[in-house]
Amino acid sequence: MRKLKVGIIGCGGIAQNVHIPNYMKHKEHVEVLAVCDASDGRAQNVAKQWGIPHAYTNFREMLQHHELDAVSVCTPNKFHAEMAIAALQAGCHVLCEKPPAVTVAEAEAMAAAAKAANKFLTFGFHYRHAPEVDLLKRYIDSGEFGHIYAAKSQAVRRRGIPGWGVFTNKELQGGGALIDIGVHMLDTTLYLMGYPQPELVLGVTYQKLGNRDGVGLMGKWDWENFSVEDMARGMIVFKDGSSVTLEAAFAANVEKDEVMQVSLMGDQGGADVFPVKIYQEKHEALLDTTPAYLQQNNYYEVQFKRFIDCCLQNKPPLSTAEQAVVLQKIITALYESAASGQAVRIQ
Structure with missing residues (x-):
């Protein structure tokens, strides 16, 4: 070869x-x-x-x-x-x-x-290539969760503003936490949901912590030239009626240093992805299921x-590339909604 x-x-x-x-x-x-x-x-x-x-x-x-x-x-x-x-x-x-x-x-x-x-x-x-995602995709494709009608996407750091590169430069990056780390969990969420077509988007962004000096868990950032949002929150409603809530932050006053999580809710079952925990109702009981063993890998590899x-x-x-267009429409609409204070309808 x-x-x-x-x-x-x-x-x-x-x-x-x-x-x-x-x-x-x-x-x-x-x-x-x-x-x-x-x-x-x-x-x-x-x-x-x-x-x-x-x-x-x-x-x-x-x-x-x-x-x-x-x-x-x-x-x-x-x-x-x-x-x-x-x-x-x-x-x-x-x-x-x-x-x-x-x-x-x-x-x-x-x-x-x-x-x-x-x-x-x-x-x-690269999160799409995690063993947890592969496992849950098999569950979803086999119909075990039914229709996934609601999901939650989180990419939140306590003080995780990158102290290198151009991550805090809006002109070069187009945005901050949402377009950099929020996009990872949003893509993972949409992938597991089958990439539904978005219809309505409502978003807000904040710049509360990044534009002042502080403790950096990922190095010291250039706070004096910080031109992006340090937090974004939003809700996406899709044409099939399903919805996703989204939270992305470089810096927030929360307990954990970092949370990267997707939570799915279907009419036959649901799950948290990282790590995998599955929630179902079977045989007149509410069941929580976790893998006894799931072979780990390097997502990038x-x-x-x-x-x-x-x-x-x-x-x-x-x-x-087609999925990327859908994703870009959502990201852009979230920023547009945050700027205008109005929900944005996607054609």
């Missing part, structure tokens, strides 16, 4: 700590041929560290000079659409970091480019193994 030739756009933390190491675990099937970063020094250093033969500062040059099969987009959110579309048009499958984009129009253009190129466009929603298999075997990825 020939090797998958891969290029990396963006050489920051997610590329160095996740994308490159996980591609390197599959050297028998993958060759990371080139990296690109706006900083020539960083691109050269990363290439040297990992033994990658080529380094660029211009992603279009990288795409022109090499016949790549797949590209990882690991840049700030503002650049996702431009770079993913260019890679798709160059004939590459694309694994783009979350969120899909900054605007709905960008997400739609990315999906259209993937369809036109007949290439896969998937996203870095599974994500990259599945992406590589998709590219080499031409099979659809778990996260699709």
